[in-house]
Amino acid sequence: MTVNLLDFDAAGLTAFFAEQGEKPFRARQVLHWIHRSGLADFDAMSDIAKSLREKLRKIASVIPPAFVSDSLSDDGTRKFLFDVGGGNAVETVFIPEDDRGTLCISTQAGCALDCSFCATGKQGFNRNLTVAEIIGQLWQVGRTLAADAGSTERIISNVVLMGMGEPLANFENTVTALHLMLDDHAYGLSRRRVTVSTSGLVPAMDRLGAECPVALAVSLHAPNDRLRDQLVPINRKYPLRELIAACNRYLPNAPRDFVTFEYVMLDGVNDTDAHADELLELTRKVPCKINLIPFNPFPGSPYRRSPAHRTRRFAEILMNAGVVTTTRKTRGDDIDAACGQLAGQVLDKTRRIARRVFELHEVRP
Ligand code: SAH
Numbered sequence: 413m414t415v416n417l418l419d420f421d422a423a424g425l426t427a428f429f430a431e432q433g434e435k436p437f438r439a440r441q442v443l444h445w446i447h448r449s450g451l452a453d454f455d456a457m458s459d460i461a462k463s464l465r466e467k468l469r470k471i472a473s474v475i476p477p478a479f480v481s482d483s484l485s486d487d488g489t490r491k492f493l494f495d496v497g498g499g500n501a502v503e504t505v506f507i508p509e510d511d512r513g514t515l516c517i518s519t520q521a522g523c524a525l526d527c528s529f530c531a532t533g534k535q536g537f538n539r540n541l542t543v544a545e546i547i548g549q550l551w552q553v554g555r556t557l558a559a560d561a562g563s564t565e566r567i568i569s570n571v572v573l574m575g576m577g578e579p580l581a582n583f584e585n586t587v588t589a590l591h592l593m594l595d596d597h598a599y600g601l602s603r604r605r606v607t608v609s610t611s612g613l614v615p616a617m618d619r620l621g622a623e624c625p626v627a628l629a630v631s632l633h634a635p636n637d638r639l640r641d642q643l644v645p646i647n648r649k650y651p652l653r654e655l656i657a658a659c660n661r662y663l664p665n666a667p668r669d670f671v672t673f674e675y676v677m678l679d680g681v682n683d684t685d686a687h688a689d690e691l692l693e694l695t696r697k698v699p700c701k702i703n704l705i706p707f708n709p710f711p712g713s714p715y716r717r718s719p720a721h722r723t724r725r726f727a728e729i730l731m732n733a734g735v736v737t738t739t740r741k742t743r744g745d746d747i748d749a750a751c752g753q754l755a756g757q758v759l760d761k762t763r764r765i766a767r768r769v770f771e772l773h774e775v776r777p
């Protein structure tokens with residue numbers, strides 16, 4: 413078994429090199445070759461001494477998750493499927509826009525949090541992705557896009573952790589992958605261009621703010637506890653009052669001075685004028701922007717998407733009160749790549765009933 417160097421950020425790689433009696437600057441050079449140049453072959457790392465290259469060939473490797481297939485949507489959105497073993501596959505979505513290219517990355521095979529409107533949640537949870545599996549999505553898709561475009565230009569300018577899974581429930585691996593995204597010797601993205609989306613794991617939000625603050629999106633979806641308890645069950649453990657307080661603790665360290673609240677528009681469930689008014693009350697408690705997401709249906713989902721005129725009216729109420737509100741364009745829904753449609757393939761290891769008990773009574777997330 414060789415050591416997979418995609419599992420290391422700069423600190424980890426330096427420590428690994430030190431164990432081998434190698435200097436820190438060698439680790440930096442190798443990090444650069446792997447992530448900046450997209451190389452997996454040590455022999456191609458031309459400024460590394462031949463003896464070190466030979467040693468690395470014996471003890472180390474660069475192994476991303478196995479790329480299975482990709483599909484291209486009519487609107488240019490491209491969905492990549494990765495096999496992460498044991499019958500599990502995860503999805504990564506590239507969304508090109510005029511002024512940026514955003515990669516939406518997965519952090520878990522499945523998700524244990526069981527939000528009632530989410531295809532990933534409905535599949536259950538199998539396991540956390542490793543650092544190599546998380547950063548490997550960026551590594552692999554970056555290489556593929558560059559090769560297809562025949563260019564060395566950076567095509568991925570933004571990363572959002574909004575694919576399958578709850579990033580903050582896989583905290584250590586997510587943060588190590590974030591370090592690589594931000595590291596100038598790896599992907600060199602600014603903190604403002606990397607967004608973690610969470611359903612609201614309060615203690616982990618505090619840890620993220622202390623250890624690696626990046627842009628924060630919070631999946632709100634309901635303006636009161638009664639409704640949010642149903643839609644986002646983790647709310648029973650961390651209700652809105654605590655969630656809003658955690659957002660306010662996060663912002664002083666964050667690269668942006670607002671939180672983005674994601675709000676999926678469910679016909680007749682959370683989309684009335686009264687809900688908008690209630691939401692306004694909430695937005696007074698924390699600097700925020702609201703991102704309305706048209707609900708994307710999936711087989712067996714019990715909800716319908718709010719009609720376009722309803723979403724427009726909802727946005728109007730918020731905007732008239734001075735709250736910056738955007739409505740997400742649905743991208744890639746012809747290839748099931750839209751928000752909440754990512755299902756990949758997950759062998760659920762947890763029994764749903766056991767998971768409920770865990771959610772409601774465990775102290776740790
Ligand atoms: N677990 C994290 C990140 C992944 S979900 C979180 O919940 O924030 C990414 C976003 O897609 C979240 O805002 C989520 O609520 C939203 N989403 C989930 N299912 C959806 C669906 N069917 N239609 C539209 N958005 C959905």
Ligand code: SF4
Pocket residue numbers: 523524525526527530531532533534575576577578611631
């Ligand atoms: Fe998990 Fe996010 Fe889906 Fe909820 S919305 S089940 S937290 S992936």
